Amino acid sequence: MYGETMSEERSARGRFGGLGAIFFLATLGGIAFYVQEQSIPEDRDELRKPATVLPNVVEDNAPPPLAWRDRLDLGAITLTPILEANAPTPAPAQANPGAPAEGGAELNVDPAKALYVQDLADGHRLLYTLDPVLHESAQTIFRNRELPYAAAVVLDLRDNAVLAFAGHSSMDPQVDPLEILTTAWAPAASTFKLVTAASLIENGAATPDSKVCFHGGLQGITDELLKDNPSLDTRCESLSNAIAHSYNLVLAKLTLGHLDQRQLDETASSLLYQTEIPFEFALEPSPAHIPADANSRAKVAAGFWHVDLSPVHGAILASIFARGGIYQPPHIIAQVVGPDGSDLTPPLPDHSRALAQSVADQVGAMMVGTTKYGTARDSFRDPQGVEFIPAYDVAGKTGSLTGKRDPVLNYNWFVGYAPADRPEIAFAVILANPAKWRIKAHYAARRLVQIYLERREAINEARAARLGLDKLDLPARDPETGALIARASAKPKPSPEPSDEAASANEAPEAAEELPPVPGPLPSLPGLD
Incomplete structure (x- = not known):
């Protein structure tokens, strides 16, 4: 799908450092403004506001900042081996994962049996949630x-x-990779169709089987195409097929006839647009400015104009559909150990309901069509129709927008989750491709899904690893059941003074601190092609 969005205001953002970074923003802003055959009229362009003008909400009773929070640095993480329980402490590892050690030799750490750790100068140690193999595989593809x-x-x-x-x-x-991950620099394009579909279902305006007849509109949408014309509107498609194949006019016409500005805006807000999402790294809110003008609103609903998306928000959006409408902010820190060995790990972010489960499930079912027979089919099946991931379906949504100015770039999205029937991961991939692109986002996403499925048991095991002052190891397991054996923290909290009632009850000694819950074994994976 080709969309039209972003204005010249995007070039005003100065969050990237260096002259080359200024070129990056100016180029993307110019490209996005001059897309398609349409241009944004001045009276509509005033609706477009950069996300950076959103007010910063300061809580009067906000807790003091954590001692380590403002010193997270992806450039300082170290690939640290996971040791078996009671294994001896290894020699100090080199910082800068993947960099050659002194003398030119590579540090001998197996990424498949390691995690990333950041050591701060004051003695704090931070364990990251990243899987080194999956993380580096994405970098290698790029x-x-x-x-x-x-x-x-x-x-x-x-x-x-x-x-x-x-x-x-x-x-x-010179562009900081962190900025590419955390800012809403790319137009949401057809990924916004997921928001529109959810709004239509949530407001009782459509079902996955609702059909719309149309002509044209496979690229741009004109006001004339939005008018019903029985003599020309000979093609009729359901909402479900429109999500799978990214048919612009189906979403646009359904919105024109059934959704007002308030309804679409409320659904976008419930799916975290215009919202500050808590995360260890600051995230720029994704803007979604829904026009009051009906025709303009219909075009926005199909993925044109006024809507941008950050990669982190794209993955969260997919996670809401995967989790049956439940939203939980992401986190990248698994554990924090203080200089004295105390566990300072913050609690997991609370979850809340963003969509009714029935709405999320219906949209998720439509997303499966994208990979089975829709716009991402070629990355999930070979020319003979043989599936690359034969044991599992993947739910997803593509989005694409191509500019007209040199250097011509194509913004290419794929957001989704896998396996579709029992989701374990959600993801977002955004590529800014040259005119002669080499891969699309759904190809990169499919490879990451395959790598995850091959490593799911190792990832599950690594989540039990615990960080100490001098090593990273796995807790001991019961030899008969394989269950993790809880252990005391490095610096246990003092026991409270016993009450008279407790003293007379002959209570048992305080139990060792429990480990975070670890799910049971996941089903084994049949062989992949």
Whole structure:
């Protein structure tokens, strides 16, 4: 799908450093403004506001900042081996994962049996949730395909822990990869159709089987195409097929006839647009400005104009549908150990309901069509129709927008989750491809899904690893049941003074601190092609 969005205001953002970064923003802003055959009229363009003008909400009773929170640095993380229980402490590892050690030799740490740790100068130690294999695989895909700009975020749906957090820029190495991951620099394009579909179902305006007849509109949408014309409107498609194949006019006409500004805006807000999402790294809110004008609103609903999306928000959006309408902010820190060995890990973010489960489930079912027979089919099946992931379906949504100015770039999205029937991960991939693109986002996402499925048991095991002052190890397991054996914290809290009632009851000694719950074994994976 080709959309039209973003104005010249995007070039005013100065959050990227360096002259090359200024070129990055100016180029993307110009490209996005001059897309398609349409231009944004001045009276409609005033609706477009950069996300950076949204007010910063300061809580009067906000807790003091954590001692480590403002010192997270992805460039300082170290690939640290996971040791078996009671194994000896290894020699100090080298910082900068993947960098050659002194003398030119590579540090001998197996990423498949390691996690990332950041050591702070004051003695704090931070354990990241990232899976090194999945994370570096995304980086390798981006490097090998020489993509100008790219980002991939993969979430573990058990608690929305971040498994991959890869940002890439080959067009301008000065651009900070973190900015590519956390800012809403790319138009949402047809991924916004998921918001529209949810709003239509939530407001009782349509079902997945609702049909619309139309002609044209496979690329741009004109006001004339939005008018019903029985003599020309000979093609009729359901909402379900429109999500799978990204048919613009089906979503646009359904919105024109059944959704007002308030309804679409409320659904967008419930799906975290215009919202500050809590995360260890600051996230720019994704703007979604829904026009009051009916025709303009219909075009926005189909993925044109006024809507941007950050890669992190894209993965969260997919996670809401995967989790039956439940929203939980993501987190990238698994554990924090203080200088004295105390466990300072913050609690997991609370979850809340963003959509009714029936709405999320219906939209999710439509997303499966994208990979089975829709716009992402070619990345999930070979030319003979043989599935690349034969044992599982994947739910997803594509989005695409192509500019007209040199250097011509195509913004290419794929957001989704897998496996579709029993979701374990949600993801978002955004590529800014050159005119002659080498891969699309749904290909990169499919490869990441395959890698995850191959590593799911190892990832599950690694989540039990615990960080100490000098090593990272797995807790001991019961030899008969395989269950993790809880252990006391490095610096246990003092016991409270016993009351008279407790003293007379001959209570048992205080139990060792429990480990976070770890799900049971996941089903084994049949062989992949």
